């Protein structure tokens with residue numbers, strides 16, 4: 001009997017790519033999404049569909065179950081757990097715009113915190129205790145040392161989005177201590193970028209975004225006039241911000257590795273960084289993107305964004321040692337794969353191209 005994984009936020013950028021790897025690893029998948037930050041369309045049956053997940057099924061040739069559902073609707077969530085026995089859960093669903101989180105803290109605490117609490121309640125009601133939680137390097141705040149390992153202090157987070165991730169981590173630690181049946185892995189992502197090599201799924205540009213790679217691609221494709229580089233006076237190699245960019249398919253394989261670990265071992269609670277271990281500046285990413293795509297990305301420079309840090313990059317030895325996972329893709333591939341998605345789908349999932357077997 002295949003192991004069934006319940007994926008929240010499955011229609012999103014990270015969720016959809018992880019589901020490709022889950023299906024290819026032989027897992028059954030039940031996915032939900034409330035389309036807060038992903039694209040939906042009306043199916044022939046009148047129900048909302050996730051074009052990203054239709055394409056995931058075309059890429060893999062495998063089927064999955066998708067239901068539109070909001071984690072704040074605990075009764076709807078309970079009904080989904082009645083559809084079929086759920087063996088493990090991967091929890092991606094959250095809203096994550098840093099700037100918006102500062103303007104609307106209540107929206108973020110209610111959505112991200114209550115959503116997680118409802119999920120834990122329903123898991124417990126159904127005797128399901130295997131959980132992979134999508135956390136973030138944001139919980140580390142401003143690094144006290146680099147590269148950052150999992151023992152680095154957490155909690156000195158200034159933005160509300162990052163604080164919701166931190167508070168959920170702390171809640172999961174308390175739950176794992178109080179109830180020994182929980183089996184939880186928390187994955188702290190660094191900066192996910194890129195797209196599935198087929199080019200048929202990616203980070204949809206029709207949703208509001210502020211992060212760097214999609215912005216560069218939009219300038220390269222001509223949808224935006226120029227990139228603004230926020231801050232050129234950081235204490236880094238070229239003065240621009242340094243981050244640990246990780247290919248989305250490396251992130252996806254990290255989730256499969258974590259799930260396998262939970263199936264092999266009852267470990268209560270473990271935390272792993274998912275990064276490459278390499279810090280890359282804004283300018284270096286931009287130049288690599290131009291070289292790989294043969295495009296020119298014009299930019300202006302402005303002062304720093306409030307809350308941005310100089311540099312952050314991961315120490316990933318623990319995931320390599322205990323999960324047998326290591327990032328495989330390089331910066332050029334991240335740029336190449338994102339560009340293929342962007343040029344094949346200039347309007348994201350609203351593109352009217354037809355996809356067959358993951359190819360345009």
Ligand code: WQD
Nearest residue numbers: 096136190191210211212215228229230241242243282308
């Ligand atoms: C990267 C660098 C900016 C845009 C993100 C997510 C956060 C978390 C970690 C998941 C910085 C610079 C950016 C632009 C720029 N991921 N930049 N011009 O801030 O590291 O955080 O990854 O939880 O949710 O927000 O990523 O891509 O916004 O910025 O100069 O138009 O690019 O200053 O140095 P960030 P980012």
